[in-house]
Amino acid sequence: MSLLKRAEQALTAHFEKAAGVGAPPRLVAAMRHAVFSGGARIRPQLCMAVAAACGDNAPNLTDASAVSLELMHCASLVHDDMPAFDNADWRRGRPSVHKAFSEPLALLAGDGLIVMAYRVMLQTGTPHAERLVALMNNLTDGVGLPDGIVAGQAWECETSADLGQYQRAKTGALFVSATRAGALSCGHAPEPWTPLGAFLGEAYQVADDIRDVIADAASLGKPVGQDALHARPSSAQTLGLEGAIAYFDQLIEQAAASIPACSHRDMLCLLVQHEAERLVPKALCEGYFKAHALDAKSPIRSAA
C-alpha cells in the first residue's frame, strides 16, 4: 500500500471514531470539508516513511501520529483562511470552510480539529504509554508556544520578526514534528530525524513563497500574490525569485543529505525529490521566466 493510501485510510478511520456520535452535524461537515479535500498529506507520509525506516513496530501509533499531524495542519489552514487573516475564499480549488459554511463554524471547526488531533493520539490507548506521551509532547512542540505553527502565524502580528525564525515556526515546526513522530512511534530517538524535517519544512515555506509569485490561482487552488498583498515576509521578496529558487534547491539537497543511514534511505530520498518537483515544478519556473521575458542566463533550476 502506498504511503498516501495508508494516510488516507488512517485519516478516515480516525476521524469517524474521534467524531463520535451525536455531534452537531454542520460542525462535523465543516471539519470533514477541511480534512477531506485532496491535500497532499505530506506530513503524514513523512511520518510514516520515517517510521518505516525505524521498523514501524507499533503501526497503530504511527497511524495516529500521522493523522494528528494532518489534523493540526488542516486546523491551521481553516483559521488562516478566515477574514481575520488571509480572507481567502478558496482552498485546494474549493470554497474555504468559512465560505462554504460560515465564520462561526470555521472558527469552531479549527478548534474542533486541534482537540481531535489529541483525541486521535489518546484513542490508541496505553500499550505504549511512554511513547504516547512523548508523541503528544512532540505534536505540541509543532503547534504551540514557543516555536510551533501557532507561534509562527503570530509572528505576522509583530512589528518586527526574524524571517528565519518566522518560517521555521510557521511551516518548519510541523515538518520537524512529522519526521520526529515517525521515530518516536517506534520508540527510537527522534534527534537524528530533526534535520530532515527542518530542511524540508523550510523548503516548503520557500516553495510557498515562490508559488505565490509564479503560479496562477487555478493551478494553485487558492489566491496568489497574497504575500505582497498582506506585506508578509517572503523569501521571494527578500532573495528575489531566482535567489529563492536556488535556495529551495539547496534546501532539498540538504534534506536528502541529512537522512540517516537506514534500510529505507533510497525510498526517503525519492520521496524528497518527488516532493521537490511537485512543489516547484521546473516547467512552471521555466514558463514563468519565458512569459516574463526574463533572460535565463543561469539555469533556473539546478538538475536534481
Add this chain to the structure above:
Amino acid sequence: MSLLKRAEQALTAHFEKAAGVGAPPRLVAAMRHAVFSGGARIRPQLCMAVAAACGDNAPNLTDASAVSLELMHCASLVHDDMPAFDNADWRRGRPSVHKAFSEPLALLAGDGLIVMAYRVMLQTGTPHAERLVALMNNLTDGVGLPDGIVAGQAWECETSADLGQYQRAKTGALFVSATRAGALSCGHAPEPWTPLGAFLGEAYQVADDIRDVIADAASLGKPVGQDALHARPSSAQTLGLEGAIAYFDQLIEQAAASIPACSHRDMLCLLVQHEAERLVPKALCEGYFKAHALDAKSPIRSAA
C-alpha cells in the same frame, strides 16, 4: 491555602513554564490577558475540591488538571467574544482580547490556549502515565466532539437544537470534566462525581441566562441582553424569569445532594451554596422584580 489562591498560583506557574522562551511577545500578552483577568476559577476550584475529597495523593496532577480546565475555558471565551460570534467588546470589565489586541491575535490566542492546556498536562511527566492519559481523555471529552464545549457552541449554528443537549454541551461538559478530573487525579473512579458536575454546569448555564436578563453591564463586566439579540436558546426565554430562577434553585439542591459521602462533604456543599449566591444573588433578583414592578407573590428565591 484557599482553593482560589491555589488555583491562581498553579495557573501562574504552569502558564510561564508552558509558554517557554522566545514566543511572539504580543501572542503571549494576548494569552495572558485572556487568562489573568479576574475569573472566578470555579472549574479549577471544583477539580481541586473533589481531589481533596479523594485524598489528593498526586497534587501536581490535580494542579495541572485544574489549570488545563481553566485554559480551555479561557480559550472558549476568547473565541466566543470574537465578531464571528458574540462580537463582545468587553469581558470581565476589560476589553475582550480581539479589542485589546486584534482579531488575528484573538484567533491565535484561543488556539494557543487549547494547545497549552494539553502541554500543561504533559509537562507533569509520566510518574502516573495511566492517570495522565485518563485525565487528557477526560479533558478532551469536555471540549471536543461529540459533546464538549466546542460542540455546544456549534449547536448555535444548527437550524434546530435540543435546549438540554445544547446547554449540557455548551457549559455542562467542562464542569463534568472538572469534577471527574478531581477524582481521576487521585486514581479514583470518576463516575460518582459526574452528577455534581452535570447539575452545577446546568445551573451555571441557567444562571448565565438569568443574568443576561436581569444584570446590568457594569456589574456583569460584559454586555447584557445577548441571548435575545442573537436569538440564542435561553432558559429565561423558555421558562420565563421566575421559572428559570426556580429551576436554578432546584439544580443547586440536586448538585449538593449528589455529592458522594466523603470526609470533605461539608466543604463541598458550602462551595456549591457559595457559588449559587455568587451566580444569582438574591438581592439582584429582588431588586430586578421591584424595579420592574412585578408582583412577587411567590418567593423569588427559595431559602437555600
